């Protein structure tokens with residue numbers, strides 16, 4: 001605990017104080033004064049000097065209102081050295097912050113170098129005071145040395161739970177509690193991990209089985225594929241031989257068809273030749289009957305001259321007639337010319353034309369005319385006679401010609417018939433019913449059935465091939481699945497060993513956690529024993545002259561009192577003063593023990609702000625003796641408004657407020 005001995009406190013612009021200066025000595029120092037005079041402010045200044053202001057404590061509750069700066073200087077001895085702390089605040093705008101220029105610590109008159117931050121000063125002080133690193137110094141100070149106003153009795157009036165928390169704090173059990181709680185989180189975290197891993201491991205066997213199933217399936221698939229391939233090769237062989245049979249049969253079929261076609265062709269030719277022959281014979285018959293008709297016509301016409309002869313005779317006659325006509329007209333012309341001329345030379349005889357001549361000529365002309373006429377008539381008569389002869393002759397000639405033509409047709413037809421008959425004979429000799437033609441439909445049927453077989457084989461081959469490709473792709477899929485699951489399994493195996501590690505870790509942690517809980521219990525129990533003893537000792541010291549009650553502490557730290565007859569009396573039933581005595585004893589024993597626990601020396605200073613709350617006059621009167629009996633603490637500072645307490649004081653100060661400023665005067 002604090003070994004410090006305060007020598008002097010000077011403070012400027014702290015709350016109601018503008019500038020105050022207080023010297024402290026060993027023994028009991030008492031500050032009295034009226035309500036609001038500025039007593040507590042002195043303690044606030046002291047605490048600020050030691051520990052500064054923490055977050056949460058408003059600097060404005062320290063600096064005097066209306067001021068721009070404030071400052072405290074605290075001089076104390078610690079372990080034979082003299083220290084001086086200087087701290088201050090400054091205001092800029094509305095914010096009040098640490099004034100780094102007013103932040104110093106001096107050891108035996110020399111400044112200890114600081115980097116300039118408030119935390120450095122605090123750390124230095126903690127180091128000087130010998131406080132452990134893991135406590136809140138202000139909190140420890142308030143437990144061990146400084147009981148703030150209104151807090152003297154609060155400790156025993158707390159609820160059991162809060163009291164326990166408070167004492168746990170003193171025992172620094174919070175660390176264990178925190179650790180205990182943190183460890184639960186840690187264990188829970190690992191537990192969750194464990195659970196997740198074991199859930200994953202639940203799948204381990206399933207995965208293993210799945211992998212085996214995949215392997216089996218792949219084997220099945222492969223053997224199925226092999227079987228299919230065997231069948232496939234068998235089917236293909238079959239298919240090929242079927243195709244061979246088909247092509248053989250088709251060839252045979254085509255051969256047969258070819259034979260039948262040429263047979264049919266020959267038959268057709270034979271038939272048409274026969275028809276032609278019949279027709280030719282019919283035609284010949286016609287020709288022959290026509291001929292016999294013409295023959296009888298021809299013989300009926302009788303004997304006639306040759307037609308040409310008669311014809312040329314006739315032409316001759318016609319010529320003669322024409323000549324005669326010509327001659328006649330010439331003579332007639334000549335005559336008419338001569339007659340027209342009347343004189344001149346005759347164009348015929350070249351004689352001179354005379355009357356006589358004309359006359360002779362006329363005579364001659366008439367004679368000639370008559371002669372010519374006669375001749376012409378004769379010719380014409382001859383001609384007329386010739387005409388029926390010519391007609392007949394022509395008729396006969398025509399018939400003859402026709403007969404000739406018919407005859408030639410007949411002989412033509414005959415030779416044609418002859419040729420046709422020859423041809424027919426030839427073809428008929430060639431026609432022969434080929435073998436197997438009757439079986440064409442059988443071959444056809446066979447071909448169809450083999451073709452059907454071929455189609456069936458083909459579709460079977462296709463379906464097996466398709467099936468195999470499906471099986472193969474399944475194998476691919478399965479292999480992929482296999483490798484995926486395999487790596488999952490490897491991962492899981494890793495998990496398994498991790499799981500074991502985790503289980504071990506959790507076990508160790510749980511054991512440790514249990515130990516930590518036990519540590520708390522052990523510490524509490526040990527502490528409780530010491531606490532009881534210390535509490536009873538302090539209570540006896542404080543109430544030396546009152547032997548009405550003895551005290552004890554229950555397991556939950558609740559202080560209890562016993563009457564002389566040994567009856568348990570709850571603290572609430574005690575008088576106010578008795579309660580304060582109990583509280584004081586409780587506080588002091590806690591202060592001592594917490595100092596021990598924190599491995600610091602017992603406190604050498606005790607500061608109590610208004611410790612007489614609830615005291616009656618008798619209690620107040622008794623308190624100075626009580627305080628004087630606290631022999632273990634060299635410096636006791638009491639703030640009170642009870643005049644009575646002055647009697648207990650070695651040093652007395654009065655605090656007054658004069659025109660709004662606190663004034664501290666030693667009395």
Ligand SMILES: Nc1ncnc2c1ncn2[C@@H]1O[C@H](COP(=O)(O)OP(=O)(O)OP(=O)(O)O)[C@@H](O)[C@H]1O
Nearest residue numbers: 015016034035036037038039040041061063064065
């Ligand atoms: N920042 C401040 N500036 C100026 N005055 C302040 C400031 N803070 C508090 N005060 C006033 O200072 C006066 C002294 O307060 P203090 O707490 O020291 O009184 P006290 O003497 O302990 O009174 P009580 O006997 O009632 O406990 C009070 O009137 C208070 O209101």
Ligand SMILES: [Mg+2]
Nearest residue numbers: 039040041149
């Ligand atoms: Mg006060």
